[in-house]
Amino acid sequence: xxxxxxxxxxxxxxxxxxxxxxxxxxxxxxxxxxxxxxxxxxxxxxxxxxxxxxxxxxxxxxxxxxxxxxxxxxxxxxxxxxxxxxxxxxxxxxxxxxxxxxxxxxxxxxxxxxxxxxxxxxxxxxxxxxxxxxxxxxxxxxxxxxxxxxxxxxxxxxxxxxxxxxxxxxxxxxxxxxxxxxxxxxxxxxxxxxxxxxxxxxxxxxxxxxxxxxxxxxxxxxxxxxxxxxxxxxxxxxxxxxxxxxxxxxxxxxxxxxxxxxxxxxxxxxxxxxxxxxxxxxxxxxxxxxxxxxxxxxxxxxxxxxxxxxxxxxxxxxxxxxxxxxxxxxxxxxxxxxxxxxxxxxxxxxxxxxxxxxxxxxxxxx
Numbered sequence: 559x560x561x562x563x564x565x566x567x568x569x570x571x572x573x574x575x576x577x578x579x580x581x582x583x584x585x586x587x588x589x590x591x592x593x594x595x596x597x598x599x600x601x602x603x604x605x606x607x608x609x610x611x612x613x614x615x616x617x618x619x620x621x622x623x624x625x626x627x628x629x630x631x632x633x634x635x636x637x638x639x640x641x642x643x644x645x646x647x648x649x650x651x652x653x654x655x656x657x658x659x660x661x662x663x664x665x666x667x668x669x670x671x672x673x674x675x676x677x678x679x680x681x682x683x684x685x686x687x688x689x690x691x692x693x694x695x696x697x698x699x700x701x702x703x704x705x706x707x708x709x710x711x712x713x714x715x716x717x718x719x720x721x722x723x724x725x726x727x728x729x730x731x732x733x734x735x736x737x738x739x740x741x742x743x744x745x746x747x748x749x750x751x752x753x754x755x756x757x758x759x760x761x762x763x764x765x766x767x768x769x770x771x772x773x774x775x776x777x778x779x780x781x782x783x784x785x786x787x788x789x790x791x792x793x794x795x796x797x798x799x800x801x802x803x804x805x806x807x808x809x810x811x812x813x814x815x816x817x818x819x820x821x822x823x824x825x826x827x828x829x830x831x832x833x834x835x836x837x838x839x840x841x842x843x844x845x846x847x848x849x850x851x852x853x854x855x856x857x858x859x860x861x862x863x864x865x866x867x868x869x870x871x872x873x874x875x876x877x878x879x880x881x882x883x884x885x886x887x888x889x890x891x892x893x894x895x896x897x898x899x900x901x902x903x904x905x906x907x908x909x910x911x912x913x914x915x916x917x918x919x920x921x922x923x924x
Contacts, residue, residue, distance in 0.1 A: 581626050595619040604814075604843025605629055609884060610636025611743065611762045612643075613813055613842050630764070630884045637885050650798045650807055654817050654840070655717045657793040661846075662715065665787035666821055672715030677792065678844075718789040718819045719836070727833045728821075749876045756859055756879060757852075761841055764884035765848045771872045771882075772854035780858040780872040781822060785837070788819040792844055816845045820853040824864050835864060 582589065596603055596619035607618040610633040617639065621632035661677025664670045676682075722728040740755035742762075747755060760768065775781060794812040801808065820837035837857025839849035858872040871877045881887060 592619045595622050604845055606632045608842040608845050609633035612636050612640040630888050634885045652795050654795055657795050659793040661792040664789045729835045759879050760852045763882035767882050768851035772851040775858045775872040779870040783823040785820045785822045788821040790818045792816040814843050816841050816849040818849040818853040
């Protein structure tokens with residue numbers, strides 16, 4: 559039962575004022591600019607844009623500022639704003655093979671065609687606090703960014719699926735049989751869900767939840783076997799649309815995305831015998847951990863179609879898809895802070911009656 563809040567307008571107004579003061583902090587310190595958040599807290603901004611399901615880094619940075627760095631609240635703000643926007647068109651399917659790389663690695667293939675590129679990553683840092691960051695550094699004159707002086711990359715590096723297509727050891731992933739992909743923002747999610755709906759839901763899902771599910775699958779509460787990173791690529795993917803007036807496609811811009819393909823052995827494949835199957839992750843921005851977790855969970859959710867026994871939470875579509883959205887989960891948990899006086903009194907009366915019935919002396923006196 560949901561109870562509407564009544565009265566207390568002055569107290570609520572004061573709470574909003576107090577929140578504004580706490581968000582601003584010490585007024586003797588310069589206010590944090592949205593551009594600073596966008597440029598220097600980029601991974602937080604990318605996560606909010608991904609989970610808010612809207613690629614606009616300025617608005618995502620604004621949400622981070624407004625939410626005082628609470629990324630779940632920031633995603634909620636961005637998702638709410640997204641619902642006010644009209645949909646004016648649909649792009650062509652993204653071709654990640656045409657990605658302009660910032661990073662591309664494989665843990666399964668050393669000599670990956672097109673080469674491996676470490677890119678900007680924390681993988682090889684020592685995880686020691688850098689106390690030099692306590693003080694801002696002066697910007698040197700005539701600074702040259704590393705990305706501007708790197709060797710030119712190939713115009714197109716084939717995706718792993720393209721390289722392995724046609725081999726009997728690797729599955730050839732088939733598209734959903736539905737005429738068009740399921741749109742979870744316009745159509746209710748039904749279980750069992752087609753893979754397009756599963757992937758959309760996972761792309762918007764809470765990163766922490768997905769990482770936990772992926773970890774459980776790796777520990778044996780999901781698919782069997784050790785997964786391998788077939789390929790991770792992060793960079794800018796061109797976005798093309800087909801104009802109804804002309805009938806041909808044009809590129810309207812590019813979006814930074816992270817793509818991950820996980821490989822794992824499957825002994826129950828029905829087409830060409832034992833071999834490797836794929837889990838897939840594609841996320842807005844620089845979201846490598848999220849893309850990897852998404853690929854692992856996608857693989858676990860394919861257990862039934864691959865003939866594996868469904869026993870664990872990571873394999874259960876209903877459990878994963880219904881509980882992965884941090885906006886819905888946060889709202890349902892936090893609504894418990896609203897007044898539930900009537901509900902609690904009903905529970906209290908029930909408990910008292912139970913005590914009276916269990917105590918014969920009280921029941922007789924009653």
